[in-house]
Amino acid sequence: MRRPITTRRFDISGAEMPRVAKHALISRFAKYEDFSGGPGFRNLATAFAVHYGGGLLVWIFSRFERRSAGWMAVLRRHFSGR
Amino acid sequence: MEFTTFKTLKKLIDAADRAAASCDTVSFDIFDTVLIRRIHNPDMVKPAVARFIARLAALYGRTDWTWEQVQALRDEKEAAQRAETAKQFTDHEARYPDFMTAVLNEVFQDQMTPATLEKVTDYELAIESAMIVPRAGFTAWIRKLFNMGKHVFLISDIYLPSAHLKRLVRHAGLGDTITDVISSADSFLAKASGKAFPMIQKRYGLDVHRWMHIGDNPVSDGLRPTQFGIKALVLKDKKEKRRKTVAQMYTVFSNQTLFWKGRALHQAMLPLEAENSPRDPLYVDGYTFLAPLAGVFIQSILERARRGDIGRIYFLSREGWTFKKFWERAVPFLAPEGGLPDIRYLYVSRLALAGPSCAVQGIPQTKADIAFQPPGNRDMRDFCRVFGLDMDPLMPLMRRYGLSPEDALSPLHQGWTQNNRFKFVYLVEDPDFQEEIRRQTRPAHQALMRYLETEGFFEHRDVILVDVGWTGTIQRFLSDAIRHRPDRPRLHGYLFAASRGIPYPTTDENRLTGVLYDKDRFDFAASTLLDVRDFFEEAFRAPHPGLKGYRVTESGYALEFRNENDDAERAETAQNTHYHPLQQGILDGAPRFAVAAAVTGFCAEEIKPWIRYLLVSRIAFPKTREIQRIRHKHHLDDFYGKHPVPKRFLKQQKRLWDESLISLRFNPWIRLKYYLFKERIR
Numbered sequence A: 001m002r003r004p005i006t007t008r009r010f011d012i013s014g015a016e017m018p019r020v021a022k023h024a025l026i027s028r029f030a031k032y033e034d035f036s037g038g039p040g041f042r043n044l045a046t047a048f049a050v051h052y053g054g055g056l057l058v059w060i061f062s063r064f065e066r067r068s069a070g071w072m073a074v075l076r077r078h079f080s081g082r
Numbered sequence B: 001m002e003f004t005t006f007k008t009l010k011k012l013i014d015a016a017d018r019a020a021a022s023c024d025t026v027s028f029d030i031f032d033t034v035l036i037r038r039i040h041n042p043d044m045v046k047p048a049v050a051r052f053i054a055r056l057a058a059l060y061g062r063t064d065w066t067w068e069q070v071q072a073l074r075d076e077k078e079a080a081q082r083a084e085t086a087k088q089f090t091d092h093e094a095r096y097p098d099f100m101t102a103v104l105n106e107v108f109q110d111q112m113t114p115a116t117l118e119k120v121t122d123y124e125l126a127i128e129s130a131m132i133v134p135r136a137g138f139t140a141w142i143r144k145l146f147n148m149g150k151h152v153f154l155i156s157d158i159y160l161p162s163a164h165l166k167r168l169v170r171h172a173g174l175g176d177t178i179t180d181v182i183s184s185a186d187s188f189l190a191k192a193s194g195k196a197f198p199m200i201q202k203r204y205g206l207d208v209h210r211w212m213h214i215g216d217n218p219v220s221d222g223l224r225p226t227q228f229g230i231k232a233l234v235l236k237d238k239k240e241k242r243r244k245t246v247a248q249m250y251t252v253f254s255n256q257t258l259f260w261k262g263r264a265l266h267q268a269m270l271p272l273e274a275e276n277s278p279r280d281p282l283y284v285d286g287y288t289f290l291a292p293l294a295g296v297f298i299q300s301i302l303e304r305a306r307r308g309d310i311g312r313i314y315f316l317s318r319e320g321w322t323f324k325k326f327w328e329r330a331v332p333f334l335a336p337e338g339g340l341p342d343i344r345y346l347y348v349s350r351l352a353l354a355g356p357s358c359a360v361q362g363i364p365q366t367k368a369d370i371a372f373q374p375p376g377n378r379d380m381r382d383f384c385r386v387f388g389l390d391m392d393p394l395m396p397l398m399r400r401y402g403l404s405p406e407d408a409l410s411p412l413h414q415g416w417t418q419n420n421r422f423k424f425v426y427l428v429e430d431p432d433f434q435e436e437i438r439r440q441t442r443p444a445h446q447a448l449m450r451y452l453e454t455e456g457f458f459e460h461r462d463v464i465l466v467d468v469g470w471t472g473t474i475q476r477f478l479s480d481a482i483r484h485r486p487d488r489p490r491l492h493g494y495l496f497a498a499s500r501g502i503p504y505p506t507t508d509e510n511r512l513t514g515v516l517y518d519k520d521r522f523d524f525a526a527s528t529l530l531d532v533r534d535f536f537e538e539a540f541r542a543p544h545p546g547l548k549g550y551r552v553t554e555s556g557y558a559l560e561f562r563n564e565n566d567d568a569e570r571a572e573t574a575q576n577t578h579y580h581p582l583q584q585g586i587l588d589g590a591p592r593f594a595v596a597a598a599v600t601g602f603c604a605e606e607i608k609p610w611i612r613y614l615l616v617s618r619i620a621f622p623k624t625r626e627i628q629r630i631r632h633k634h635h636l637d638d639f640y641g642k643h644p645v646p647k648r649f650l651k652q653q654k655r656l657w658d659e660s661l662i663s664l665r666f667n668p669w670i671r672l673k674y675y676l677f678k679e680r681i682r
Helices: A017-030 A041-063 A069-082 B007-020 B040-058 B067-085 B096-111 B114-131 B136-147 B163-171 B196-202 B220-230 B239-255 B259-269 B281-307 B320-334 B350-354 B367-372 B378-386 B394-401 B418-429 B432-454 B473-482 B526-538 B565-598 B604-620 B623-632 B648-655 B661-666 B670-677
Strands: B004-006 B025-029 B036-037 B132-134 B151-156 B180-183 B211-215 B231-235 B312-316 B340-345 B462-467 B488-497 B511-516 B549-553 B557-561
Touching: A017 A041, A017 B604, A017 B670, A041 B239, A041 B526, B004 B007, B007 B136, B007 B231, B025 B136, B036 B473, B040 B096, B040 B114, B040 B565, B067 B096, B067 B136, B096 B114, B096 B526, B114 B132, B114 B320, B114 B565, B132 B136, B136 B151, B136 B196, B151 B196, B151 B239, B163 B180, B180 B196, B180 B220, B196 B220, B211 B220, B220 B231, B239 B259, B259 B281, B281 B320, B281 B462, B281 B488, B281 B511, B281 B565, B281 B604, B312 B320, B312 B432, B312 B557, B312 B604, B320 B462, B320 B526, B350 B378, B350 B432, B350 B473, B367 B418, B367 B473, B378 B394, B378 B648, B394 B418, B394 B432, B432 B473, B432 B557, B462 B473, B462 B604, B473 B488, B473 B511, B473 B661, B488 B526, B511 B526, B511 B604, B526 B565, B526 B604, B604 B670, B623 B661
Parallel strands: B004 B231, B025 B151, B025 B211, B151 B180, B211 B231, B312 B340, B312 B462, B462 B488, B488 B511
Antiparallel strands: B036 B132, B549 B557
């Protein structure tokens, strides 16, 4: 069946986050590959939240823009890597 | 008058379409409105240009400039110009040709010419063009407006002058539907202060009350035009915001761990808007799985070629065909400064080179044993087929050692004895046998030398040979064939994967390296490549028939291609047709990979953790339907004999992708079993 390369959640068709998470999890126990440190639990959780909850998050932050300014500052600090 | 804000593109276009009935002029903001970027931050393009300038400077002998220094200089010059224009204008605008000329004057000094600025500008616009995507909804609507006779303007507050913006707009396919493109860099009057709108109105004689402006910035595209009396619509697209958040997330992650670098690059490759139409599943596999693999392979070769000692790069048939095309599409973005070796496609094959490789040195035992590496090869008939020999003159020599054409010489086949092995070894050691081999292979060797001379093979001290893999037999044969020549080049072989099933005779003159996988630097994840070698050969293979041999002619030489029109060839043609979307996906992914690599600045080694993940997930742990659609239907190998292979051997060679669909679908442990416990190295 024909399908687009970029999914509706802006993920890669055939290499979606759940698949990445599956291999990261299995490799923790089976120890078959560490992928140079792997994706990391925190980053995986963030990726899931953004891909799967991104629509809701964007709606909340735009609907309650003023009240969520504080949270936005926290997220900006998180995203900037500082 | 207030401006209206819309949360979705569709709602904005519906409202604007209704309002357009009472407008003669519709103007748009450009970036993040009509055109979106694959990356979240437009400044990410600048380091790619800085790297280009630094490399160009190095080619001119100015090796003291790093890209970070060039970038810092650019920021300094741009800021200086903005401070200067701020003295006369409200908007602190800059103009690209001005500050970039200042940058290049300082970097290149007396070597700076107008052509240098043109080269840098061309590259920056090429990268920008590759990074921008027209919004499908706006493209169609703009065309409709233009056809209705409306004035359509694109306005941007940016340092690129309108001449440059027009190139970007033309590349995006909007060039013939726009009245004009206006940039703040030309007049230093920007939308941000509102000064741009009166200037545009005066220049084009527009009626303010019949003018609508659309953009994404509430101040520049909302408040300022409204203050001037223009109807303004502002787009705050939630979906686009979400997409940019995803892109930003991966960029931040890529600064934290190696694993995410490849993922961030892969995200920047993704098609958007009208590009992201539903595709054949094989095309998707080619684009999302094979293109990054090929990209890392080509990027590694490019990094090696940059050292400056390589005279030429030869892509060996037939898999080299796809690699060469990938190189041609990727290198303009990865290495725009040039200075790279010339590339050629070389028609070779194991079958065509086997004979000529024996013409001077004869055939040592290790090479003779290569004939029996394919499990379908059994006896002297296969040996003669592989090395292109006529058996009749060899018969008396074989009888000398009691060897007949039917005697099994491979331990895989029935009838093999240790005694047969000894007879074969004594035969190979016989000087008369060696002389007969040399005599028979001399004409093909002569034709090969003529062909290589035509291809300029002996004009350089060092050459790179690019092939898919796996034991380096082609390079081994080529090296033997040219060993007698004093003008022979040093061979640097780069394979997609090197299994080293037969020890390779590495010397200073003859080296072999596996890029994605090399047994000498064992990598468990990448070793999964070895399980599906035929698939990779089929995926990268050229659509032309395989080469059988070289023949001397009056005019020089002739290449003899397979042209037997038999079942095998028809099956191969069917396989080519089946894999055409896959190959198209690989080649379409080439420029996207290259631009993403140029913008992110990641080298091949940094991307490899993500590549290893792709290999494990797609080869070792594929979904059943992925195997079903992607596993090749037919693989032709003329090196391979037609003798039936014993079932016990076939059972040993069985891999995950050979399993039945029922096993793949219903056995939950089958993938883990093959990945962890099945021997891969051979």
